[in-house]
Every structure is written in structure tokens, then in C-alpha cells.
Amino acid sequence: MSIDMKQFYAVFFEEVSEHLANMESLLLAINIESPSLDDLNAVFRAAHSIKGGAGIFAFDDMTEVTHILETLLDKLRKQETILTSEMIDAFLQAGDLLAELKEAHQEGGEVDPDKVKTLCKSLESLSAERAVSPESAENNSAAETVCREITFLTEEKEDISTLLRELAEFAELSCSCDIQDGYKKWCLTLAEASVSDDELIDCITFFAEPGSIVITGLEVKEEKKQEEDAFGLFAEENTHALIENDSFGIFDELPVNSNNDSDDLPAQPSLLLPKAAESAEQETQSYGFFSDEDKHIEKKPVPAGRLKSAVKSSRNGSESSSSIRVNTEKVDQLINQVGELVITQAMLTQISALLDPSEHEILLNRLTQLERNTRDLQESVMSIRMMxxxxxxxxxxxxxxxxxxxxxxxxxxxxxxxxxxxxxxxxxxxxxxxxxxxxxxxxxxxxxxxxxxxxxxxxxxxxxxxxxxxxxxxxxxxxxxxxxxxxxxxxxxxxxxxxxxxxxxxxxxxxxxxxxxxxxxxxxxxxxxxxxxxxxxxxxxxxxxxxxxxxxxxxxxxxxxxxxxxLTLAILDGMSISVGDHIYIIPLTFICESLQPQTENIKTINGKGTVVKVRGEYIPLLALHQLFNIETQVHQPSDGILVLLESSNKKIALLVDQLVGQQQVVLKSLETNFHAVPCISGATIMGDGRVALILDAAGLISSME
Incomplete structure (x- = not known):
């Protein structure tokens, strides 16, 4: 059955952006004189992950750039060449180019092929410069090498021949498999590989149960290498024969894409996607294509009793955290629904104020509990959007x-x-x-x-x-x-x-x-x-x-x-004010103070309008009932309340009938549901069901200039 790979593009593009951002931050912080091996490995893993994903989706231009980039990074982490500032510049340029290529594939655009060729030549020339002396390289290959035993679970029908070919390119490989209850338990032995545990997990996670992967490092001395070859580690010629067979004696032969460079990891597989990918709902989930230590992996269910003990990931010795990717539209929808719940709860609270507490004590207690739970739910949901x-x-x-x-x-x-x-x-x-x-x-x-x-x-x-x-x-x-x-x-x-x-x-x-x-x-x-x-x-x-x-x-x-x-655009702390029969909300962040002015402090200046004197400062006065043409009983400033607003070091005094109270309101967009209105930034629904407009304080202040 053919699988439409385009359904996974969104996941790929998002993870490429994350890897490029991680690469850039690491490169900018790296010490050129004494680079950290961990940082170099992390940059290498990011490039390797992008290359693997680009190969899967046949984005050849991205594969070409990352392959050459990966080659130079591999020499650096193996201490076969010396890091220079020119290399850092080239790596950053490569990141910029990869971002352009990603955007081109994402939006259907194009990038000049000559730009790709020029950068690739630059990286290749840097790879050939300042090689470490043979004596130093010989010293770097320590007398002790690392052999690792890798165990993991796959579904019984899962084809991992591509994974085995990829691991065999790292080093000599032997493997065994035990089939139990519809699952295969794999036991691999990888010899003398300079590849890190994280890179191995990046490769294996795509095929295996993430929580089942266990890597055990075994230190073996160089002089014991010949002895260990006799215990199941393949010699080089056997490994090549194994790769040529493509099946490891277990699987039917798979066709090899002749367009792939033999050094590319991984080669394009015939079946790479988890079975669960058939569900349309999982288009926005991460399938671990390009994971690193900061990536959360979607776990497939493991039968009860399959794992006899808690299996810990080798990444920093901690368990991989569980999380899911959720489209922001779904989060916004959830926030809107919680906002409606808050409004409904406010309505119930306002109605309950008319009830006799002695007769409805239990009901009022439950409404108080509902209010507390609604506020907790609101805060929890809002935290989802916080970054x-x-x-x-x-x-x-x-x-x-x-x-x-x-x-x-x-x-x-x-x-x-x-x-x-x-x-x-x-x-x-x-x-x-x-x-x-x-x-x-x-x-x-x-x-x-x-x-x-x-x-x-x-x-x-x-x-x-x-x-x-x-x-x-x-x-x-x-x-x-x-x-x-x-x-x-x-x-x-x-x-x-x-x-x-x-x-x-x-x-x-x-x-x-x-x-x-x-x-x-x-x-x-x-x-x-x-x-x-x-x-x-x-x-x-x-x-x-x-x-x-x-x-x-x-x-x-x-x-x-x-x-x-x-903190957020969805919830607003505001002051309710009344003008005639209308209620308005003023954002608290713009309010300096409120006061009832004396008649002698109100002045009229020719060409400037009315001002009010507050502690020696004359502040322009704006009557809200005049601005919005509202019938009201308050016509003189001394009969109402002045609310002092400040923005960009400018102040105005807003004349209102009275202050209703401070409250938190759910912001609704007027432009989405109606159209933009001058001096109004949005609307909300009050506890009694009435719509209250939210004043654009900055706009009101600007209107007085």
C-alpha cells in the first residue's frame, strides 16, 4: 500500500526549524579555541536528522547541503580537523540556506541552484583544510574502544532492514531476534563505533518502541578486538557481504534507491511510517523522524507485562518525557470554550446574589466552588498558550x-x-x-x-x-x-x-x-x-x-x-465604568487613578478645550458621553468621576458617570465578528448577559493630541 508522504510535511518542516534554531544557538555559543565535544555532537545530530528527513521526502537539495555539512562536522568531532571562525560562518550560512530551502519546499518556491553549489564547494574546501597531524589523530584513537549492546522491541511485521544497513555503516554489527506475543525483541552488538548513543537512538526510534530501547556500553581493549571478532562481531568483509545481501538472513530483499549516495544516513526505506500514521488525526503529531534530546516522542502502546522493568532512555540517563503536538487552532478553540464557561459562571454568580443565603446555603456553596474550579481551569488552559x-x-x-x-x-x-x-x-x-x-x-x-x-x-x-x-x-x-x-x-x-x-x-x-x-x-x-x-x-x-x-x-x-x-490577549484585567445605560471596560494597565474633581479645578483653554488641574498639572479632559453621543444625567465634570489614563507619557482625564468595579473579562474581537470601531479595542459579555465594549485607551489618548 502506497503512503502519501505529503501528510507528514508539516511535522518535517516544524522539526527542521527547531533543529536549525538549535544549531544556530550552539554555533554562536561555541568556544572556537576549545570546542565542546558535546556541542559538536549536538550540531552533528541536528544536521544528521535534517538529512535523514530530507532523504525520506526526496528533498535532494537539502540532502546535498546537510551531507557535506555533516561530513565536515564529523571530522571536527573526531578531531581530524581544527575548528575555525570561517567554519562557524560557513555553518551559519548553511543554516540560512537550509531555512531558505525548507521555506521553498513548504511554500512551493525555488532557491537558486548556484547558491547551493557555491556553499557546498565552500564547505568542501574547509573540510580539506587544517587537518590534524597523523600523530595527533593516532593519539585521539585511544587504546580503548567502545562496543555496545543494543536491545529494543518492534512490531512483528516491522521491517528494519534499512535500520540494520544504516547501523552497519557505523561499525561492525551482529544481531539476533526473538519473537514473542506479536513483538520482536532485537539484540544487536555494535563494535568500535564513534557514533554517540543519542545518534543511535535517533536512528532506532523511527522503527522501534521508544521506551524499549536500551543501550549498554562495553569497554574493550584494543588487543582484545581479534578475540571479540570470534564471538560474533563481523569482520569488515563479512559486514560488506551482509550489506550486499540487504536482508540479514531474516527479510526479503528490498530494492535500493540508486540515487542515494552510499554515505547518506538513512537510505530511503520502503516502509518507514508507524502503523498509527494511517489515522488522519495524527497529521500534526511527531513520529520521531528527527528527534534529539529535547524532542518529545509519541509512544505507541506496549502490551502489559511486555517490559518487566522500567526501561530508561540512555539520553542523559533519564526517561523520555511524554507530550503531544496540538494544532494551535484547537488550543484557541479550547480557550474560547473556557471563556464561554467563565461567562456562564459569572451569570450564575450574579443570579445567585438575589437568593436568600439562609434558604439556599448549599446551592451558594456549590456555586462558590464552581467559581473556584472555573478560575483554576481558566488559568490551566491559558498556560497552554504561554511560551x-x-x-x-x-x-x-x-x-x-x-x-x-x-x-x-x-x-x-x-x-x-x-x-x-x-x-x-x-x-x-x-x-x-x-x-x-x-x-x-x-x-x-x-x-x-x-x-x-x-x-x-x-x-x-x-x-x-x-x-x-x-x-x-x-x-x-x-x-x-x-x-x-x-x-x-x-x-x-x-x-x-x-x-x-x-x-x-x-x-x-x-x-x-x-x-x-x-x-x-x-x-x-x-x-x-x-x-x-x-x-x-x-x-x-x-x-x-x-x-x-x-x-x-x-x-x-x-x-x-x-x-x-x-500576559495574554485573551483575558483582560479591567475596570467597569458606566455612562448612561452603557457599560464600558477600561484596561487596568492604562489607569493611573480616579477622582472626583472640584469645580474650581476645571478650566477651559481657547483652542485646547477643557482641562483639569491635578496636583499642579493640567490634563486634557474627554467626556465619554460626548464622544459616543450617549444620553446621561452627568453633564458637569464635578458631578461624575474622572479616570486618569496614561500612555506614552501622555495623560487624559476620562469623564464617566461612575465606577462599577474591577473584574477580569474574556476579550472578544470586534473585527472578527463585526468590523473595527475607532476608540474600541474589543468587547466582552458581562455576567448579566449584556455586551460591554472595551475602550482603546491608547487610541483615546491619541485622539486628544
Whole structure:
């Protein structure tokens, strides 16, 4: 029966992205002078896994690149050649090219074949350079070698001849098989292999029960090799004969794809997919094609009593954790359903407030328990969408490395708090704003090495990414120890552009000018920056996520740009306010305070409208009933409540009838169900079933400018 391989493309492309990200982080952190063998092995395994998967799906261009990349990495980990910075550059370029090829196969595009050939030639030339001396290589092959015994279970009908051929290419191999209760228990002996246990597991997991794989290392001395050959380890000529047979005396002969290079691991098999893959529901699950130590493997059921004891994986001596891949649409659907449950629970709570506690004590107690359980369920479901911000931070070492090298600057990147979790939707939207801020710090903030030395600073500049929780928000600081912002330069440029400025503006108000569209103080335009495009987009994107941007700077010492974001876009902490018969929600993150003003503090300024004096500061006043044309009994500010809102160091006073209360609401999109409405960011359903609109605080503040 033929199997449509395209149904597994999504799994392959996702895991390729993970492997490439892992490779890049390892390469950027590796010590060129004294590289860790574990790191080299990890990079090799990532390339090997991508090559194996690309071979399965017949992506020949990816197979070609990873094969040559793997060859050079194999020489490095065997200490047959010396690691250089040129190799690191080539490896990173190979990762970029593989990402392009993956995207081309994923989206149906093309990559210039000459680009592939050029990189392959570059890798081949590096592979031929700086070989380790024969004496050193001889010393590296220790007097002691490693022989391993490998046991695992497969289904009785599972064909593993491809696996046996692949393992035989690592080293001399012998095998035996015992059939019991519909399963085959395999016992293999692999001699003198430099391959790691992790690589062996990567190969075997595709065919075998993951939890059944056991690898036992046996140290044998070199002088005992001849003796061990007599006990079942194949000599080289026997191994070749075994590979030519293709069947190991157990299976029918399989055709070999002549297009595959004999060194490619694994060769394209005739049957590689688990039986469970026939289910359409498993298209989004991982079948362990390209697993490494961080990959979770979907386990097939093992009959009770099959394993007499808990079998531990050889990866770091720990059991492989169990997890599943779930499409984000299913998670979003679950979150929406829990949101509806929260709304229903709020309705029941509001109705129960009308009941007599003495007559309905048991019912009220159960409703209280339901409220507690609903909140716990809500928090648990929301945590599913939470992702560590390291998914964004991980891309910036490469950005800093490439751009600082291009600008001939020396920069060290520090990342703190990358385990801080944020909603997946926010994490994905953060990448572009943070990338622009990092590039801005490199180009405008950090000075050239000679200038830093002349100013008494260290030659190497530092950029710090710091994420942390503050209240119900996540704060991300992008700091540098560079030149800082020049107030005079900014105000001069603002005056030149005709922006509204005054000498009484605070530093923060002046610094906010850099977020104006087209604003730039760069003396010349480069391909990095200087066109005045970017900072306005940064602010707009952050505001759209319900966040705020603040700037702190000291001339000559450096700058810090702080981004404040809500933890999630699905749940909102807000203040309910009433205007006439309508209820509105104001996000708490924008509220400074609320007050009832005195008549003498309300002033009218020609051309400016109404303002209110709060502790010596005059703040523009916006009457919500006038903005939305609502009938109300409150017409004078002194008869209502003023809610002070702040965004981007600007404040307004919002006139409302009264404060209803603070609560957590489930955010519903207006654009999805209706269309965008000015000054409204969404809607929610209240406990009494009424729809309440959520105010766009940043939009309201901008409307008063």
C-alpha cells in the first residue's frame, strides 16, 4: 500500500526549524579555541536528522547541503580537523540556506541552484583544510574502544532492514531476534563505533518502541578486538557481504534507491511510517523522524507485562518525557470554550446574589466552588498558550554577531529572564519590534571601539535584553551602554520637521519624538538605518498588542527602552465604568487613578478645550458621553468621576458617570465578528448577559493630541 508522504510535511518542516534554531544557538555559543565535544555532537545530530528527513521526502537539495555539512562536522568531532571562525560562518550560512530551502519546499518556491553549489564547494574546501597531524589523530584513537549492546522491541511485521544497513555503516554489527506475543525483541552488538548513543537512538526510534530501547556500553581493549571478532562481531568483509545481501538472513530483499549516495544516513526505506500514521488525526503529531534530546516522542502502546522493568532512555540517563503536538487552532478553540464557561459562571454568580443565603446555603456553596474550579481551569488552559520569551530572544545572538561584524563594532549580548512566559500570540508579534530596537542599539547606541576607549569605556559594548514580570504585565527592557539619546539633537530635528515642541517638555516627552513617523537623527542613510522608518512601527505594533513603550536615557552612559505588555490577549484585567445605560471596560494597565474633581479645578483653554488641574498639572479632559453621543444625567465634570489614563507619557482625564468595579473579562474581537470601531479595542459579555465594549485607551489618548 502506497503512503502519501505529503501528510507528514508539516511535522518535517516544524522539526527542521527547531533543529536549525538549535544549531544556530550552539554555533554562536561555541568556544572556537576549545570546542565542546558535546556541542559538536549536538550540531552533528541536528544536521544528521535534517538529512535523514530530507532523504525520506526526496528533498535532494537539502540532502546535498546537510551531507557535506555533516561530513565536515564529523571530522571536527573526531578531531581530524581544527575548528575555525570561517567554519562557524560557513555553518551559519548553511543554516540560512537550509531555512531558505525548507521555506521553498513548504511554500512551493525555488532557491537558486548556484547558491547551493557555491556553499557546498565552500564547505568542501574547509573540510580539506587544517587537518590534524597523523600523530595527533593516532593519539585521539585511544587504546580503548567502545562496543555496545543494543536491545529494543518492534512490531512483528516491522521491517528494519534499512535500520540494520544504516547501523552497519557505523561499525561492525551482529544481531539476533526473538519473537514473542506479536513483538520482536532485537539484540544487536555494535563494535568500535564513534557514533554517540543519542545518534543511535535517533536512528532506532523511527522503527522501534521508544521506551524499549536500551543501550549498554562495553569497554574493550584494543588487543582484545581479534578475540571479540570470534564471538560474533563481523569482520569488515563479512559486514560488506551482509550489506550486499540487504536482508540479514531474516527479510526479503528490498530494492535500493540508486540515487542515494552510499554515505547518506538513512537510505530511503520502503516502509518507514508507524502503523498509527494511517489515522488522519495524527497529521500534526511527531513520529520521531528527527528527534534529539529535547524532542518529545509519541509512544505507541506496549502490551502489559511486555517490559518487566522500567526501561530508561540512555539520553542523559533519564526517561523520555511524554507530550503531544496540538494544532494551535484547537488550543484557541479550547480557550474560547473556557471563556464561554467563565461567562456562564459569572451569570450564575450574579443570579445567585438575589437568593436568600439562609434558604439556599448549599446551592451558594456549590456555586462558590464552581467559581473556584472555573478560575483554576481558566488559568490551566491559558498556560497552554504561554511560551517562554526565549523563542524570540534566541534569534538575537545571530543578529548582534552579524551586524556588529558588519559595522566593525565589538558588542556583547546579555539575555536575562528568557524563561519569562508570555502568550504565544504576543511572542510571535514581538520579534519584529525587538529586532529593530536591537539593530538601533547596535547602529546608533554603541560607539566604535576607539571612541569607547577614548571615553574611558570598555572596548566591548554591551546590549542587555531583560524580561521580567511586574504586576499583571511582562516588561522587556532593551538596554545598551552606548552614547545615549541627545536631547538637543532630537529637539533640533523635531523643529526642522515642524513638530510641536517646547522648552518645558520633559526628557521623556522629548525622547518619545523618536517614535514619530519618518523621524531620524542619523547623519547618513545606510542599509542598516537612517531613513526614519522603524521606530514608529515599533510603537504602533506594541500599542496594538495592548502595551506601552517608555524610554530612559543618560547622555554618554546609554539608553533603556522598556516595553510593557499584558500576559495574554485573551483575558483582560479591567475596570467597569458606566455612562448612561452603557457599560464600558477600561484596561487596568492604562489607569493611573480616579477622582472626583472640584469645580474650581476645571478650566477651559481657547483652542485646547477643557482641562483639569491635578496636583499642579493640567490634563486634557474627554467626556465619554460626548464622544459616543450617549444620553446621561452627568453633564458637569464635578458631578461624575474622572479616570486618569496614561500612555506614552501622555495623560487624559476620562469623564464617566461612575465606577462599577474591577473584574477580569474574556476579550472578544470586534473585527472578527463585526468590523473595527475607532476608540474600541474589543468587547466582552458581562455576567448579566449584556455586551460591554472595551475602550482603546491608547487610541483615546491619541485622539486628544
Amino acid at each position: 517562554p520569551i526565549s523563542f524570540v530572544f534566541a534569534r538575537f545572538p545571530r543578529v548582534v554577531r552579524d551586524l556588529s561584524s558588519k559595522l566593525h563594532k565589538k558588542i556583547n549580548l546579555k539575555m536575562i529572564g528568557d524563561e519569562t512566559e508570555l502568550d504565544k500570540g504576543l511572542v510571535e508579534k514581538l520579534a519584529d519590534p525587538l529586532t529593530h530596537l536591537i539593530r538601533n542599539s547596535i547602529d546608533h547606541g554603541i560607539e566604535m571601539p576607539e571612541i569607547r576607549l577614548a571615553q574611558g569605556k570598555e572596548e566591548i559594548g554591551t546590549i542587555t535584553l531583560f524580561a521580567f514580570y511586574q504586576g499583571g504585565n511582562v516588561v522587556i527592557n532593551v538596554s545598551d551602554d552606548g552614547a545615549g539619546l541627545n536631547r538637543e539633537k532630537i529637539t533640533a530635528k523635531a523643529a526642522e520637521r515642524g513638530l510641536n515642541i517646547s522648552d518645558s517638555m520633559t526628557d521623556n516627552e522629548v525622547y518619545q519624538l523618536i517614535f514619530s513617523a519618518g523621524f531620524s537623527t542619523a547623519e547618513k542613510v545606510t542599509d542598516v538605518s537612517g531613513r526614519g522608518v522603524g521606530m514608529d512601527v515599533v510603537k504602533r505594533n506594541i500599542v496594538e498588542m495592548g502595551g506601552q513603550v517608555e524610554i530612559h536615557s543618560d547622555l554618554g552612559l546609554g539608553s533603556t527602552i522598556s516595553i510593557r505588555l499584558p
